[in-house]
Amino acid sequence: MIYREAGRFKTSYASDQAIFPIVQDRVFVRAAVVAAFVVPPLVAGDYWLQAILIPFLIYALAAIGLNLLTGYAGQLSLGTGGFMAVGAYSAFKLTTAFPRLSIIAVFLLSGLAAAAIGLLFGIPSLRIKGFYLAVATLAAQFFLIWLFNKVAWFTNYASSGTITAPDRTVLGVTVTGPNATAAARYVMALAFVTVFALVAKNLVRGRIGRSWMAIRDRDIAAEIIGVRPLRTKLLAFGISSFYCGVAGAELVFLYLGSAETLAFDINQSFLVLFMVIIGGLGSVLGSFLGAAFIILLPIFLTRLPHSLGLIMSVALQKQIELMIFGGLILFFLIVEPHGLARLWQIGKEKLRLWPFPH
């Protein structure tokens, strides 16, 4: 209904292969990105930035990472929390060992560290598939968490076993540590997720994305076409872990401020996986939608009884939250197993074809 596509013909492959080939989409996305950089820092309160927007952006990044691996390359992973931990601990070690290193470089290097570990744990994917692989990635999850817990070197021998984000600046603005404003951390997180969402889009629409999807859809046919499975899967593991690593570093440096290994336990892996599934497998947009859903749902559930005027014990509320959370997940899977991105897609198609149904 809103879309007006008649007369917008493509005269080059470049415009036909653009990320957003439809003008309205392009305009909307650009405006949305600009608005995201400008509006919330000016308008949103600290609670919104700190409790909702910053974690949303960080988890969106992690979800994109997992989506590349699971949604595009078809390799189910439950080790996300572990890879995020690698990023977080690498960032901590790097900032303390090289205090003058730019925080941006620290994040990127942490991502690389996570990528290296991801590659290592991706090796079994050559031999095993599906749930066997998923279970194998749990090994990464448990082993890595155990490692960071046990080896005091990772926490610089802190007696509390926690890692803490020091103050670091970008262009003279403090973006991490206790003195950074929520707005600065928000912009930092947004900048990262914007760039890496774009990178993800670029990867999946090109050579690499196609080889991932080929492996996902028909691994044998892909091999016979010339896709080398190990190389392709490992690349997916590496890139995915890079994203998760950066997200892990951000989680500590931009959101929590300090953390123990508990912040990266198996539940974290499930949380990100939920985001990917609820958002939509094989969709970058879906990663954002899924992250928003999973971040907002508990907040909503926590506030619901209060706003309804119900008073209940903390334990009871927690239990009810769990039930509703689980129930809603089931509900969503049943209503739209392909996730929010598919709903979005269907809605968009409807608008494009309106008044025709298809």
Next chain:
Amino acid sequence: MSHPAPAGPVLEVDGVSVRFGALIAVNQVSLSVGRGQIVAIIGPNGAGKTTLLNAVSGFYHPYEGRIAFEGKDRTRLQPPDVAALGIARTFQNVALFKGMSVLDNIMTGRLLKMRGSFLLEALYWGPAKRQELEHRAFVERIIDFLEIQAIRKTPAGRLPYGLQKRVELARALAAEPKLLLLDEPMAGMNVEEKEDMCRFILDVNHEFGTTIALIEHDMGVVMDICDRVVVLDYGRKIADGPPAEVRKDQAVLDAYLGVAHE
């Protein structure tokens, strides 16, 4: 499209046997496919035709015998290496990537021709972008060739069967193969679709000089378009020659009559 290549057969299969446990699916089969030929492999169900193709693709490895491509032994190569030599194929039960569009499916056929530069690809910039667009242009020529313009953006999984087969052929052609293996390219098609497919196969052979080995049940098609016919039965080769001769061969008649009354 192809460089001047050495003389002699493109593909030589020499005494190849493939077995699964106790079952010998292909039993000491030898055959050779000459450059530019269209060779049909026929035989009753379970004769080992697909298995033989799989062995050529590198998907199964023979436990005895030798497979040579353009004179070089390649018996033990893995499928991606076989593909890199210039052998492409289609599958008996269409093996398209269902989650991808027709265009992307065919683009996967170009993967071997594309060079990786990860960082540039991440930025979709410079040579990486150029490479994408160049290969798109090439793929569009194949889309044009196979007359599938109207469906290029359709998800492959949503296409009717006949078109899926055509897209699969397009994907194989995108690799610019020297040898094209077609596993029942016309199975399940109606007469019109079959005629189209025959025309495409002949055109590929004529236009690009591609050597083609195909498995086909429709004897009319085989007689029409093939230079040579190889007949398998119970994993063994029972005949090999021009279609007109093979047609009269007693062993072939027996094998076919045997199954005709099943």
Next chain:
Amino acid sequence: MAAVAKSTDAQALDPEHDTFPKLVRLNARRLGNKVAIREKDFGIWQAYTWSQYFEQARLIALGLASLGFARGDRVAIVGDNRPQLYWAVMAAQALGGVPVPIYQDSIEKELDYIVDHAEVRFAVVEDQEQVDKLLSVRARCRHLQHVVYDDPRGMRAYSEPGLVSLAELCELGTKFEVGHPTHFDDEVARGAADDVAILCYTSGTTGAPKGAMLSHRNLIATARNAARCEGLDQDEEVLSYLPMAWVGDHIFSYAQAIIMGFTINCPESPVTVLSDLKEIAPTYFFGPPRIWESILTGVMIRVEDAGRPKRAMVHFFLRLAQDIERKRLGRQAVPLWQRLLYLLGSILVYGPLKDNLGFSRVRRAYTAGEAIGPEIFLFFRGLGVNVKQLYGMTEASVFVTIQRDGDVRLDTVGTPITDVEIRISGEGEVLFRSPGVFQGYAKNPEATRQTLEDGWIRSGDAGFLDHDGHLKIIDRAKDVSRLADGTIFAPKFLENKLKFSPYVREAVCIGQGRPCVTAFINIDLAAVGNWAERRNIAYTSYADLAQKAEVYELIHREVERVNRSLAEDEVLRGAQVRRFLILHKELDPDDEEITRTRKVRRAYIAQKYAPLIEALYSGQDRVQVEAKVTYEDGRTGTMRADVSIRDVDVFSAQAAR
């Protein structure tokens, strides 16, 4: 009765720009970098500028010259709309040759006839399919020597002499130019306004095709006059999807495009026309009624799949739009609430719908060729697509009359364009005279004489000019007859009016030499069946349904509606339907009652159903009939039925209002 619109520079053409090649050369200079042709090829719209257009055509011309092309040679052009084929048209003209576009789906017999009759020496064709046809034609026609093909696909094995690809031809041209640097310019300079520019074969309903010769002057003057009348400019976008062999495409995609310098767009393939239409969103569009009809049908089918509320909403707004448009065309006031609703409808339905169809940019669109159903016409106009009727003929370089903006009517074909004179002969036939009047039929003086009389063309259509100077076409002249009292009776016109009702599938009107008009009706089984179901009327078969009193009532109303509209028409007022019956069986090509293309075989029906006709004129209200029917498997049988007859009121002009 005559209407004349005269311009001052009627026949004068600047000798520097009096042929199409000269005009293209002018465009290449003036609009060198402006896009002349787009073609969707390999997935994207590939553009060619006017300088490329000229250069390509020049190379093709030189190539043809190198093959020994002589002035006056005929060049067959066969294929889908492709830039290369348009260039070939110009190339032939540049050398003083005559392009002969031929329908790409012609069977060999037709191709044979035209190639032989036009004495075609060269052929420029699209692909292998056409090459095959022409090669087999060449085996029989002694004139045809060279076949040039554009698409080399599948041509590798061909080694016939005189067969050359377009690319090779251009190479030959480049080489030829070295020895003859001024050949092209010389030949173009030799061209004159009155040279034959194109030979258009029209498929007559009877006899062999006739080749209408149109000169550069015919085409340039007419195309320019029409463009001026309609205010075309150089930014128009046109979708060239109609066959090149049809004169309309030649005018819209070639003559007017060159004269105005606008852009034409060639679709990717015949199956992608509709999506290409959407992508291009032309500003200037032409479609015969069947195209409009099929687009409308497509819309309705797709809307039917929508959920009930949406479907109801869409239908509501479409009805509203048609209602408003009907009022507008009838110069009636549109109430404010309707106008407000229309605004809402623009957001909800009309805008998106136009966009989806590719009509959001169209400024003028035309329908011609035959009568368009008023519902179809109102539907598109209601959406805001400025579709208008025009009247034209191959022999007139198309344009005779056009409905002007702000003066569109349902039942006329508009007023004459600049320099066209119209008069109505004593027999009621439409005659006209214009700069576009053709040079005659090639090698057919007899037919030329029959059509062309003192510079006037006999259109073969019966019609009249109403008091606003609008031309109204009634029927083919030979089908028009008179009732016993001398009143004009146009059966096909009446039948078409009846068939505009969704419930009427076929109608046969009788009246020649009779005191009044009567009609046989065939109901539309699907539509009436549906109607009956909604009213819980049970029926077993077509024959059963056809004789239901309720159905008679329904059809009665439809016939009355037709009568009412006839009453408004001063000429045809006297030929209203007095009595009708609903036939007990559907008219069927298998029973030879209608042709395969669903044209009524009047004489056969009159003979076969003589008793029914007698009953219609004898005042009975019931008649028994026995009819032979042919079943699908070829067996025949007889069916007996009782058929009712109904009287219908006729209306006076006042009553109609």
Next chain:
Amino acid sequence: MSDLLYMVLVAPFKDMAGSPAFLVEVLIGGVFAGLMYSLVALGFVLIYKASGVFNFAQGVMVLFAALTLVGLLERGAPVVVALALTAAVMVGLAYAIERVVLRPLVNQPQIILFMATIGLNFFLEGFGEMAWGANVKKLDIGIPDRSFIVRGVQINELELTAAVTAAVLVTLLALFFQTTRIGLALRAVADDHEAALSIGIPLKTIWVVVWSVAGVVAIVAGLMWGAKSGVQFSLSLIALKALPVLILGGFESVPGAIVGGLIIGVGEKLGEVYWGPLVGGAIENWFAYVLALAFLLVRPQGLFGEKIIERV
């Protein structure tokens, strides 16, 4: 360096040889733990085999069963009645899951069903705790947690009972599969849904039955674990411990689940006791996984899986 090699490769074996009775105790402990893993893994295998669902909620089902049992016992129900009621609850649960979760998601990709079971996991966790309370509860079904010594080896009576019960259960299951019609159908359904239908048992029934059986297995597992370490939330985490068993034994193999469980149980105990101290202990969380993974790299089809011949 050589010190390290010595500590890894020599010292643990010297320790073993030095105190065989202790080694036997460790092994018995391992076998016991392994049987417990096997019980949980069995639940997984049953469901995976019959419905292709990777049931992540198996661990919570164990917790839920134990919570229900304890809750009933606390309210004064006799042991037998409580067991029967719990079984009824588990069957009801299976029925509900089939209706609410499986049926609407039939024909969806496995990963979706997998995610659904995680949703189920959350739901049951919340529901169980809300219904029966979240405190750590003592589960006492009258088996004394006593030890006796045979030839210098300390044996725990509770562990022994558990081991015997597990063995009996496994035998019963095996019989169930081999001899009953439903059992046959179950085996058929694992291979081919249509074939199963042709036996004349509707798929829905099969699912209800199999989830019920998995529920009953969960009761036994909950009973044993609960008696040993109390009924609390962490009980649901034993599911995670059962996963390596699955990779080792294969998702569809009942004997695989048992043997895999024993290997993991024993391997884990040995690792923890003899090598654990080298790396600071608490390796039980991941050791089983690494063990299973290492094994898989050698034999991708698992312990009892057949070499898969892939078709194209």
